[in-house]
Amino acid sequence: MAQKSTLLTPRARVSFLGSAKSGTHHAWLMRLTSFALLPLTIAFILIVLSLPGRDFQSARILLGSPCPAILLLLFVSVGIYHMTLGMQVIIEDYIHGAHAKHLALMANTCFGLVLGAASVYAVLRLSFT
Amino acid sequence: MAEADPSSIPLEQRRPLSPHMQIYKWSPTMAASIAHRATGAALYAGTLLLAAYLLAAAGDAHSFNFASAIFGSFLGQLVLFGYTFALLLHLMGGLRHAIWDAGKGFDPESRDRLAIGSFAAAGVLTVLLWIVSFIIR
Numbered sequence: 001m002a003q004k005s006t007l008l009t010p011r012a013r014v015s016f017l018g019s020a021k022s023g024t025h026h027a028w029l030m031r032l033t034s035f036a037l038l039p040l041t042i043a044f045i046l047i048v049l050s051l052p053g054r055d056f057q058s059a060r061i062l063l064g065s066p067c068p069a070i071l072l073l074l075f076v077s078v079g080i081y082h083m084t085l086g087m088q089v090i091i092e093d094y095i096h097g098a099h100a101k102h103l104a105l106m107a108n109t110c111f112g113l114v115l116g117a118a119s120v121y122a123v124l125r126l127s128f129t
Numbered sequence: 130m131a132e133a134d135p136s137s138i139p140l141e142q143r144r145p146l147s148p149h150m151q152i153y154k155w156s157p158t159m160a161a162s163i164a165h166r167a168t169g170a171a172l173y174a175g176t177l178l179l180a181a182y183l184l185a186a187a188g189d190a191h192s193f194n195f196a197s198a199i200f201g202s203f204l205g206q207l208v209l210f211g212y213t214f215a216l217l218l219h220l221m222g223g224l225r226h227a228i229w230d231a232g233k234g235f236d237p238e239s240r241d242r243l244a245i246g247s248f249a250a251a252g253v254l255t256v257l258l259w260i261v262s263f264i265i266r
Contacts, residue, residue, distance in 0.1 A: 034227075037221065041220055049258065049265070052201075076180075114233065115176060117181045123187075126187045
């Protein structure tokens with residue numbers, strides 16, 4: 001690192017300032033997940049449309065069947081990843097204080113992980129119990 | 130790094146700011162862009178409801194009936210109707226961005242048509258889906 005010529009001061013580097021060499025990665029992930037979510041959202045709507053009026057047993061049978069369960073797993077995992085990336089941009093746009101911003105970004109990541117784990121656990125439990 | 134409080138700097142020495150959105154004349158693309166972000170944030174909260182429903186269904190008959198009663202209540206149905214519209218409007222926004230990403234639809238007529246069309250399509254599809262859901266239940 002010491003040999004590498006850079007205009008960035010060491011102080012700026014440890015503060016995560018300057019180029020992260022990944023400028024387009026976030027935008028690419030947003031586009032990739034949004035394309036994947038188009039068919040997955042249609043599948044999700046069809047699954048939800050067949051829910052009203054079902055009792056506990058028949059709702060379990062629907063949600064735990066292989067095809068709806070796999071589509072639900074994909075919808076919640078890709079969807080929650082997409083929304084976590086999206087909320088990251090909203091936080092970066094509107095929260096400017098360094099501490100508040102980093103706390104909000106961490107809370108956003110944790111929210112996505114907890115929601116993702118809970119949803120995946122629920123669908124797997126519907127499928128295997 | 131600590132950011133200087135702008136209000137502590139004399140007005141004539143402050144850096145120029147971009148105009149606040151309140152002084153812009155509203156345009157369809159501006160409304161669609163704001164709606165895309167707003168619906169994204171609304172769906173962020175709505176996903177909490179989806180996770181809660183899935184957990185309730187993965188529980189026992191008692192938790193499932195409890196969740197069904199809440200989502201089946203008038204207020205629950207109203208929230209789900211709003212969720213449907215937010216989901217479809219955000220989906221239309223995604224399609225609009227995909228068209229723009231392909232380099233198409235940038236001329237004034239097309240971009241306004243895309244913006245207004247996304248509101249119209251989301252509204253019509255939401256109402257249609259709810260009519261279908263009431264017919265088949």
